[in-house]
Amino acid sequence: MRMPDLTALLTATAVFTSALAFAAKADEVHVLNWKGYGADEPWAVEAFEKATGNKVVNDFFNSEQEMLTKIRTNPGLYDVVMINAAFNDQAMDGKLIQPIDVSKLPNYADISKDKAGSPMLVHDGKVYGVPWVWGLTALAINDKSFDKPPTSIAEMWDAAHKGRVVIRDDAVEAVQFGAIATGQNINDIKDMDAVKAKLTSLMPQIKTFWSSENDWNQMVASNQIDIGTYWSGSADRAKTHFKLPVSLVVPQEGAVAWLDAFSIPVGAKNVAGAEAFINYMIDPKFYVEWVTKVGAPVSANTKAVEALPEDAFNRKVMGDPEVAKRIQFQAPITDAQREAYLALWQQLKVDVK
Amino acid sequence: MAAATASRSGLRSALPLLTPAYLWLTVAIFLPLSAMVFFSFMTELPLSGKPWAFTLGNYAAFFSQSLYLTLLLASLRLGLEVTLWCIVIGYPAAYVLAKVLKGRSREAIFLLVILPFWSNGLVRIFSWAMVLREGGILDTALNAVLPFKINIDLMYSYPAVIIGLVHSYVPYMVLTCYLTLQAIDDSLIEAGRSLGASRLQVLKRVIIPLSMPGLVAGAALIFVPVVGSFMEPRILGGRTGTFYGTVIEDQFVAVFNWPLGAALSFILLAVVLVILAVASPVLRRAA
Structure with missing residues (x-):
């Protein structure tokens, strides 16, 4: 791709996304994530749509800076955004994401305590990010x-x-x-x-x-x-x-080590749909299927990891306490x-x- | 007076023909480019929603670190080398196409020259990756034929970048040279020969001077994009694949610093324009 092509592509993407902004409907869940990273698996989208009646619309970013810019410039477009925990602060300071009512997420209780309580995701007792995978x-x-x-x-x-x-x-x-x-x-x-x-x-x-x-x-x-x-x-x-x-x-x-989490942007039109989607993303059933069909990082949900076979890599190697002692999480x-x-x-x- | 009226009415009748092209140029090139000029003088991208101000800092960044200049020189060298190889490979091919082959065989060879244009650039580069690597097609084929063992691993090296770029751009050289070579009247060549000039003299005194416009156009068409190329160096160059174009791409894609990326692009544009301006009297005389 030559430089002018890139510019044209970016312009086209900007035009396209703003066109989408007008089309956002109440029962749609607009998700912003890396491409090919769980949330856009066709079988997962289908299962979620069938279970909740919400329609999933995926959009993607190529860098964290691009992700932040996309939320900033399209207020109200996205309902769910996947933010690396190290960027959660920046998104919160910019008033881009809102506190999440975790009582609406039945699976939240199973998230390991150290991840759920991470100071990167919890500010003043409010949860700004739901740990997904690490x-x-x-x-x-x-x-x-x-x-x-x-x-x-x-x-x-x-x-x-x-x-x-x-x-x-x-x-x-x-x-x-x-x-x-x-x-x-x-x-x-x-x-x-x-x-x-x-x-x-x-x-x-x-x-x-x-x-x-x-x-x-x-x-x-x-x-x-x-x-x-x-x-x-x-x-x-x-x-x-x-x-x-x-x-x-x-x-x-x-x-x-890095930790990826889901957040809800300020002005999201379908907060209930977003909560349902996040809950589905941290559900053991989705996780096991994701690991088996595609291969995935380690879920932050302890029940989800326990649902894997005993000798699974994400359970055996990544769950090893010796490993946990050695790793350093990105701040x-x-x-x-x-x-x-x-x-x-x-x-x-x-x-x- | 009469002439002025005539030219005005000529312009009026030409207007419907010109409008689509100029409209397209305005929308597709002028507007994005001016937006980029604007961005290059900013501290933050206005799209980002953060406060921004005008600055010359992005241009100053180029001069504050030696690495940008080093990379720019490396990219200019790459552009020159690729252009040179394109001439060496493309000019004889164009000559054969224009003057030696006729009819069906010309069409067939022409098709082979154009063919790379029809495939996606990324596909071409990845196929080179398969050919050039150790244990790849070239390595295996040569070892199957040669009696002694050789080890060819061109992948992730400077030559690999040159090979990939020359392959992508040589059709431009063939096409522009073909057009000017084909326009040379055969009787001029025959006249030269019959007046006692050797083949080499005919080439030097008749063919090359008359085809110079094509060579110059081809060289400019190749040099400019190669200096800014980033995909080929990144994929084929390995650890030697950092060039001015890849650094600009990093600013846009990896760190989302459009202002600095835009400023670096315009410095490149300025340098290329200066080079073309300096070279143009020389080239015009040669042409």
């Missing part, structure tokens, strides 16, 4: 390249893997990964120079920067890579669904930090050219 950005390995899975993040720097390492093309994730590798708190990076030095020494190891699950899986399928950063849900999907030789490794140094970051991370990441990418 997952890790950890390491994944190509089973063909290892006799025994590595335990340390240092494996990424091993000269034996030179040119066979991948990392996601994302500034925030890269910097936080560097923080873990240098033994720092991902949400309070004190020594940025150490992060930069660590990542600089990683760059010559890199084969490419991946951006989608498909990139990763293709490279493993053609045996081009040994190790790289990967999302936990994707690693599971690669193994169980696509039968690829992929294993997730949660290194002893730790891993980056909100400011726009200034984000831009600083991007500048650092771009500099690293230019230096390695």
Whole structure:
């Protein structure tokens, strides 16, 4: 796509979404989420529509900033929006989302206490986000390249893997990964120079920067890579669904964890429908089907996770208390930090050219 | 007086013919582009609903960090290299099409040249990914034929970006050169030959000068979009695939900083225009 095409596309999308705004009807639930992320599964939409009589209209975003802009510029259009917990603050400060009456959500009681009570989602005793699923950005390995899975993040720097390492093309994730590798708190990076030095020494190891699950899986399928950063849900999907030789490794140094939650925007026209939809999204029945049919991250609903088979990845590996001790949940970051991370990441990418 | 009236009435009769094109240009190019100029001077996107003000900061950002300049130079180099390869590959092909082949075989070859245009750009790039990687089609095929073992892994490298871009853009060069080459009267070539010029002299003194407008047009058509390209470098370039275009794309898609993305785009536009302006007298003389 050339630049003018992109502009045209964005303009067209803006026109299209504003056209939708006029068409919003009372019994419709407008959902804003990543594409291909649970809420738009055809079987799920069908089951929800049949059960509640609401019609689901999906819309998608490509970045959190785009999501915030879409809610800001289309007040009243969306009824449900999926917001990463680290962005909940920003949405609440901008008066974009409203408190949720969790008494209307029967499944809310089963959400694990630490997630439901997360200070990122609950402000002044009011719930601004209903935890949905969580997952890790950890390491994944190509089973063909290892006799025994590595335990340390240092494996990424091993000269034996030179040119066979991948990392996601994302500034925030890269910097936080560097923080873990240098033994720092991902949400309070004190020594940025150490992060930069660590990542600089990683760059010559890199084969490419991946951006989608498909990139990763293709490279493993053609045996081009040994190790790289990967999302936990994707690693599971690669193994169980696509039968690829992929294993997730949660290194002893730790891993980056994220929590996704549902919110209701200010001015939503169908709050009752939104509540029903969120309740359905955290329902064990939907979750088990999502895991079995497609593969999914870990549900925040403890009953939903318990409904999985005993040896399921999301129960066995992700539910391991040893893993829980090591992971660090992403907290909100400011726009200034984000831009600083991007500048650092771009500099690293230019230096390695 | 009479001439002025005549030209005015000429314009009036031309108006219905011109209106659709100009209307389209205004709506599809002028308006979005001016919106982008406007954005590039802002602190925040007005769409975002946050307070905004006018600033030159987005343009200053280009000069405050060396990385943008480094990338711009890398992109200009990429543009030059791709254009050069397109000439090397496209010009002889255009010559053969225009002067050697006739009838059915010309149509068939022409079709092969145009064919890439009919497939989606992304599909073309992903098929290159299958060909270029280690254990890919090229690697396997060469190892099947050659008696010794070689290891070809061009994927995720600078040459892979060049290959992908040349493949995408070479048809432009073939088409523009074909048009000017085909217009050269064969009798001029015959005259040159009969007056004792060698084939090489005919090429240098007759064919290349007469086809220069096509070469120049093709070069400009290729150079400009390649300098701003981002899809091919991102997919084929791996860790060497960071270019000026990919950084602009990041600003628009990844961090949603349209003002900075717009400012970077206009700096690119300005640089390209300056290059074309500086080159145009030289090229015009050559043409």
